[in-house]
Amino acid sequence: MRRRVASHPTLLVGALFVVGVYVGYFGAGSGVMVLALLAVALDETLATANALKNVVLGAADVVAAVAFLLFGPVRVAPALALGLGLLGGSYLGPSIARRAPEAPLRYAAAAAGAGLALWLFVRPA
8 A cells, every 4th residue: 555655645645635624624533534544655653643643634724724714603612622622632642652652552543533433423413
């Protein structure tokens, strides 16, 4: 898979764009999706892929926030709470990812993604 992506970098850019649009509108499980894309496409450590994931998702979130502010009604209090959670996770996440052992971190990310998918299947919004 890495060879295929390396020979067609537009494949990765296209996949990240599709996930970015999804992130901007919905976002649930997007961290796991982007991390999986980066893990398949790049030959980097989990900590490096996680840092790149944070940048990609941060950019997608900023673009979506500006679009929602310009073109739709925004409930400010919940948006601020989500923003504070984003900043807290952005601050703590990389330091945890650098110190935690890689294999259990990968399994935890996969389990969290599967758990979220199951939760959303059982209790749709």
